[in-house]
Amino acid sequence: MTVKTAIQPTRAENYPEWYLSVVKAADLAEHSSVRGCMVIKPWGYSIWENIQRVLDGQFKATGHQNAYFPLFIPLSYFQKEAEHVEGFAKECAVVTHHRLEMNKDGKLVPAGELEEPLIVRPTSEMIIGDSFSKWIESYRDLPLLINQWANIVRWEMRTRVFLRTAEFLWQEGHTAHATSQEAEQEVMKMLRLYSDFCQDYLAMPVICGEKTASERFPGAVATYSIEAMMQDRKALQAGTSHFLGQNFAKSCQIRYKSEQGSLEYAWTTSWGVTTRLIGGLIMTHSDDDGLVLPPRIASAHVVILPIIHDEQTRVQVMSFCDKLKQELSAVQFDGQPLRVILDQRDMRGGDKSWSWIKKGVPLRIEVGLREIEKGQISLLRRDRSHKERMQMSPAELNLRVDSILLEIQNHLLAKATEFQRRHTVRLDKKEELYDFFSSDEKGGFAMCHWNGEAATEQKIKDDLNATIRGIPLDAPHEQGRCILTGEPSSRRVIFAKSY
Amino acid sequence: MTVKTAIQPTRAENYPEWYLSVVKAADLAEHSSVRGCMVIKPWGYSIWENIQRVLDGQFKATGHQNAYFPLFIPLSYFQKEAEHVEGFAKECAVVTHHRLEMNKDGKLVPAGELEEPLIVRPTSEMIIGDSFSKWIESYRDLPLLINQWANIVRWEMRTRVFLRTAEFLWQEGHTAHATSQEAEQEVMKMLRLYSDFCQDYLAMPVICGEKTASERFPGAVATYSIEAMMQDRKALQAGTSHFLGQNFAKSCQIRYKSEQGSLEYAWTTSWGVTTRLIGGLIMTHSDDDGLVLPPRIASAHVVILPIIHDEQTRVQVMSFCDKLKQELSAVQFDGQPLRVILDQRDMRGGDKSWSWIKKGVPLRIEVGLREIEKGQISLLRRDRSHKERMQMSPAELNLRVDSILLEIQNHLLAKATEFQRRHTVRLDKKEELYDFFSSDEKGGFAMCHWNGEAATEQKIKDDLNATIRGIPLDAPHEQGRCILTGEPSSRRVIFAKSY
Numbered sequence: 001m002t003v004k005t006a007i008q009p010t011r012a013e014n015y016p017e018w019y020l021s022v023v024k025a026a027d028l029a030e031h032s033s034v035r036g037c038m039v040i041k042p043w044g045y046s047i048w049e050n051i052q053r054v055l056d057g058q059f060k061a062t063g064h065q066n067a068y069f070p071l072f073i074p075l076s077y078f079q080k081e082a083e084h085v086e087g088f089a090k091e092c093a094v095v096t097h098h099r100l101e102m103n104k105d106g107k108l109v110p111a112g113e114l115e116e117p118l119i120v121r122p123t124s125e126m127i128i129g130d131s132f133s134k135w136i137e138s139y140r141d142l143p144l145l146i147n148q149w150a151n152i153v154r155w156e157m158r159t160r161v162f163l164r165t166a167e168f169l170w171q172e173g174h175t176a177h178a179t180s181q182e183a184e185q186e187v188m189k190m191l192r193l194y195s196d197f198c199q200d201y202l203a204m205p206v207i208c209g210e211k212t213a214s215e216r217f218p219g220a221v222a223t224y225s226i227e228a229m230m231q232d233r234k235a236l237q238a239g240t241s242h243f244l245g246q247n248f249a250k251s252c253q254i255r256y257k258s259e260q261g262s263l264e265y266a267w268t269t270s271w272g273v274t275t276r277l278i279g280g281l282i283m284t285h286s287d288d289d290g291l292v293l294p295p296r297i298a299s300a301h302v303v304i305l306p307i308i309h310d311e312q313t314r315v316q317v318m319s320f321c322d323k324l325k326q327e328l329s330a331v332q333f334d335g336q337p338l339r340v341i342l343d344q345r346d347m348r349g350g351d352k353s354w355s356w357i358k359k360g361v362p363l364r365i366e367v368g369l370r371e372i373e374k375g376q377i378s379l380l381r382r383d384r385s386h387k388e389r390m391q392m393s394p395a396e397l398n399l400r401v402d403s404i405l406l407e408i409q410n411h412l413l414a415k416a417t418e419f420q421r422r423h424t425v426r427l428d429k430k431e432e433l434y435d436f437f438s439s440d441e442k443g444g445f446a447m448c449h450w451n452g453e454a455a456t457e458q459k460i461k462d463d464l465n466a467t468i469r470g471i472p473l474d475a476p477h478e479q480g481r482c483i484l485t486g487e488p489s490s491r492r493v494i495f496a497k498s499y
Numbered sequence: 500m501t502v503k504t505a506i507q508p509t510r511a512e513n514y515p516e517w518y519l520s521v522v523k524a525a526d527l528a529e530h531s532s533v534r535g536c537m538v539i540k541p542w543g544y545s546i547w548e549n550i551q552r553v554l555d556g557q558f559k560a561t562g563h564q565n566a567y568f569p570l571f572i573p574l575s576y577f578q579k580e581a582e583h584v585e586g587f588a589k590e591c592a593v594v595t596h597h598r599l600e601m602n603k604d605g606k607l608v609p610a611g612e613l614e615e616p617l618i619v620r621p622t623s624e625m626i627i628g629d630s631f632s633k634w635i636e637s638y639r640d641l642p643l644l645i646n647q648w649a650n651i652v653r654w655e656m657r658t659r660v661f662l663r664t665a666e667f668l669w670q671e672g673h674t675a676h677a678t679s680q681e682a683e684q685e686v687m688k689m690l691r692l693y694s695d696f697c698q699d700y701l702a703m704p705v706i707c708g709e710k711t712a713s714e715r716f717p718g719a720v721a722t723y724s725i726e727a728m729m730q731d732r733k734a735l736q737a738g739t740s741h742f743l744g745q746n747f748a749k750s751c752q753i754r755y756k757s758e759q760g761s762l763e764y765a766w767t768t769s770w771g772v773t774t775r776l777i778g779g780l781i782m783t784h785s786d787d788d789g790l791v792l793p794p795r796i797a798s799a800h801v802v803i804l805p806i807i808h809d810e811q812t813r814v815q816v817m818s819f820c821d822k823l824k825q826e827l828s829a830v831q832f833d834g835q836p837l838r839v840i841l842d843q844r845d846m847r848g849g850d851k852s853w854s855w856i857k858k859g860v861p862l863r864i865e866v867g868l869r870e871i872e873k874g875q876i877s878l879l880r881r882d883r884s885h886k887e888r889m890q891m892s893p894a895e896l897n898l899r900v901d902s903i904l905l906e907i908q909n910h911l912l913a914k915a916t917e918f919q920r921r922h923t924v925r926l927d928k929k930e931e932l933y934d935f936f937s938s939d940e941k942g943g944f945a946m947c948h949w950n951g952e953a954a955t956e957q958k959i960k961d962d963l964n965a966t967i968r969g970i971p972l973d974a975p976h977e978q979g980r981c982i983l984t985g986e987p988s989s990r991r992v993i994f995a996k997s998y
Binding site: 030032033034037038039040041042045046048049065066067068069070071072073074075077079085089090091092093094095096097098099100101108109110112117118119120127130131134146150151153155167169 | 529531564570572578590592595607608609617650
């Protein structure tokens, strides 16, 4: 029997197309007419606003301050760190002129060529480093803990809304410290903050790991990331935290006078998450009926759907719904007033209900004359079958709505965690690895021993299109042999296909 | 007697230099090494965050939703509205290449020339209009009420931090309506919202007026602005609201099917305020000792300054201050928990106190052993003499702190309102006008009759460097004669020098 689903194709039929259909059906975002850029529509942007609100609070609670730095980076700054410029050279939007003028054919063309081209920031280490070099004089100015919310441009040829676009939104933390140890602690602290955030708010379990040299941020000494598993069992890098050593301090001249009076280079870090998190959120929880939003990050927690059969009862139903909305909006969930929508649109009840299923609202409440007369309203959870109703009185709903939302939040996390666990395997034989990533039914995270060589990594990438997503921080040391070469290894790494 | 001031030069000595000194002493922002761009430092950025929080809440309360649109606008889009492109052509940053490559001399140069140059948004009418044309189909989709928080680039040759920079931050509202009347109501609603915000939060009185044709937004049918008076009696345009008629709807093809089934062009509006508001805030309230922040928008409301004379009493004083900070942080002011700083830095008490005076914190609290023993702490208000102390018990402070802050807020507004009133004059003779703007002691807002001709406006601009800031919305109609030509006029306009 084929079940009709709201989203076509289904995940099983065509996962990449399913993703785009979910984004469209939920009205989250769209590709812009400007090549490679996306438009984040109100429903998608409100998820980003919730992410911002929570993370911003956590950054501030851990001593960071927000600031804003220029969008443009002079080419010469960019070149100060050789690996850095090499890493980004292929994807830079370059500003070369500062006005437009009419040419003799009456065509508007760029004019006023700049003496030095400007790069639209693909990341801000060099421009923030320039400020840090002026702000920091003595050890008393350290640590310097700064965050910026900004737009970023990395020219991409193949784009995918939220996951890979020429322009995206992010936050970038940049910090400077007196010692290497302190900087490394910051790197770990922010990685764990991201990991906890993904788990607690996005209900998206992630694995903290160190990147191999080939996947390191250009110019970093060490790069750490959080990796989530999507429902197609591919990995999504959901955030990164970089230990920059003294590399950027040297190229930007970030120096401080120590307590002993000597002039020292600072130790710096940077870390960021982007609107890509929304892509991860979609692919972790959504189903063949559309978006599923974890309540703690949902654009709206509850939608009230009045059922109106005739004009006589309209006023009665509407005033009941208005009152219900007021009461629910006074309830607190996760330290915030409940976000409640009352859908007053004139359209078929079924279409109306489905529009909110596709938008992923955690709770739908249906109220008609029958419900009002019985004193029992119908409650439908997005994480359950769309036919499963709970009946309760408005008074009971007011008392229980926060715990029901928490239940949904926990349920989504448990489901995603179980999915990740089920598709994470320990493999020790090369044939197993090759089978794992060749079969359509298998795939996921393969925990394998690795000899630490880039050549091994490359060979597996070439053969299987799977890469080392990270060297997990929380896995025990364990003696074993490299899955490809048989050489000794003391730790397993995660191989996976990835976004 | 010369009074020593914390800011040199003083306002009287050199107003433009005084402004820069206040910005520097309060550590608000600085010019970046990137030509024309500023770095907004944490103390300055926190003011912007407060502005954003309040305005964003008000936009949402009036039915607007946030979204995000591309940074880049293809040149061809930009050209669709002739006046619009002409208005911005001289100040556009143009992206022409999408990567960097090493040339044969080993020099990194722009490569990958774009087929069509991209303009870094100087405003987003054309790119948002492109989306609106896709989002709007029927009258049911109207009104469409969208806001965007974003960075903007307008290439400026002569820059001035917060007031005029190549890149700045702003919000831009963009709305589409079914009727002209509805769009005009929106334009007025948002203008009044800005005006109320400036008055109620920034304690900066403004005058709402319509711009003359020469100062209209490129492509608009009508532009309205709020104009504030700075302490040098010059006007600052603090926000604008534009009625775009059907001009942009026609160039972007924003059409809707009416209830009657006909295809109609929508009526659109746009409105915005920028980080320039911070410049206005500084120049409205600050004095020769530095920044003065109205409490409702202040980065911090209260700073606690422990006075420690010896190591024996340090623990006692510090634990008292910690407790005081906790108690104060639990107090609500303007619907927000009080923002309290405990300054634990090891430095001379006088320097410490002056650093916060220069940063404009509304209330300073000094706590030493003597204060603890007496049970009376010292309270100093930023809007009073820096020597004027109030003594009260911590319990009394907790009870009264919110009303003291409100008193400061009201005092600053009253002072600024009185300043504006004192320097606003009604002039009817040409000689008076010429004298008003030629004398160093005079100047301000001159309310004069005007014949409605651009030539008259231009003549006065050429002669006096004063322009028509606006045709006030709230002034009564009044018969009179143009101050320059003697022709009949039915309304006074505001002449002023301006930023």
